Amino acid sequence: MNLLGLLALAVVTSNTPRERLAAADRWAYQLQGAQLDELIAHPADVLVIDAYKDVKTPWSYAEVAAMRKDKVVLAYLSVGEAEDYRPYWDPAWSKKRPDWIGRMNPRWKGNYPVQFWRPEWWVIISSALDDVSARGFDGVYLDRVDVFEEWGPKGKGYHHHAKNAPAMTHFIMSLVNRARTRRPGFLVVPQNAPTLVPSLAPVVNAWAVEDAFFMDNRPQPRAYSHWLVTTLEPIRERRLPILSVDYMTRKPLVARYRALATKAKFIPLAAPSRELDQLD
Numbered sequence: 001m002n003l004l005g006l007l008a009l010a011v012v013t014s015n016t017p018r019e020r021l022a023a024a025d026r027w028a029y030q031l032q033g034a035q036l037d038e039l040i041a042h043p044a045d046v047l048v049i050d051a052y053k054d055v056k057t058p059w060s061y062a063e064v065a066a067m068r069k070d071k072v073v074l075a076y077l078s079v080g081e082a083e084d085y086r087p088y089w090d091p092a093w094s095k096k097r098p099d100w101i102g103r104m105n106p107r108w109k110g111n112y113p114v115q116f117w118r119p120e121w122w123v124i125i126s127s128a129l130d131d132v133s134a135r136g137f138d139g140v141y142l143d144r145v146d147v148f149e150e151w152g153p154k155g156k157g158y159h160h161h162a163k164n165a166p167a168m169t170h171f172i173m174s175l176v177n178r179a180r181t182r183r184p185g186f187l188v189v190p191q192n193a194p195t196l197v198p199s200l201a202p203v204v205n206a207w208a209v210e211d212a213f214f215m216d217n218r219p220q221p222r223a224y225s226h227w228l229v230t231t232l233e234p235i236r237e238r239r240l241p242i243l244s245v246d247y248m249t250r251k252p253l254v255a256r257y258r259a260l261a262t263k264a265k266f267i268p269l270a271a272p273s274r275e276l277d278q279l280d
Contacts, residue, residue: 143192
């Protein structure tokens with residue numbers, strides 16, 4: 001093969017999901033009401049969608065492949081809460097929850113914090129991970145990683161969060177190892193829980209954060225935003241993308257948010273609702 005052929009081959013083989021994620025400029029995040037044609041047509045480089053198109057119907061391998069033609073496609077997976085509309089939910093739990101499932105999250109009906117370190121939850125979440133991998137998603141977008149701030153094997157309550165952090169790190173590392181044993185190059189992107197960045201930065205492919213600069217139309221304290229930007233420095237040092245989503249309905253705030261996020265070298269997404277039921 002001549003030099004031009006080798007260069008062409010290098011270009012083709014270097015266009016991996018990991019590299020496309022690292023080079024992304026725009027992302028989209030929709031968990032409800034997603035339509036295949038709209039997702040395919042959207043100009044985002046990265047799509048984060050629920051693994052199911054509705055409560056009962058998963059995206060097929062062919063549908064995921066259609067979205068992946070020019071996008072990195074990540075499946076949303078809540079690793080810190082059980083959701084009573086998922087296939088794994090036992091109807092009997094609605095009457096009497098097992099001891100590893102806590103009280104319902106008052107902000108999200110049907111969502112229940114779990115004792116993530118328990119083997120019962122590992123069986124459920126590892127099976128969900130295998131499922132999205134088998135259906136061709138490029139990777140997973142892990143939500144509620146921050147549940148360790150509420151409880152863990154070392155105790156309940158925020159004052160125990162530092163002691164519980166290693167358990168969540170171990171949990172995420174176990175998911176990474178399982179996924180990449182089956183599919184090398186499988187992408188993993190945690191959301192929130194920035195204190196885990198130092199331990200997980202070497203194995204993840206990006207980090208995502210909510211409410212970095214605004215909390216529902218209200219500016220975050222500057223000290224908080226500065227702390228968050230600083231805490232995420234290990235991600236930037238590795239030249240990994242930081243996906244930022246702030247929720248706001250006031251259009252004048254959008255430009256300000258995007259400017260702040262861009263200055264921090266985040267990829268901004270201004271979402272009008274936490275329901276995430278529409279594309280930007």
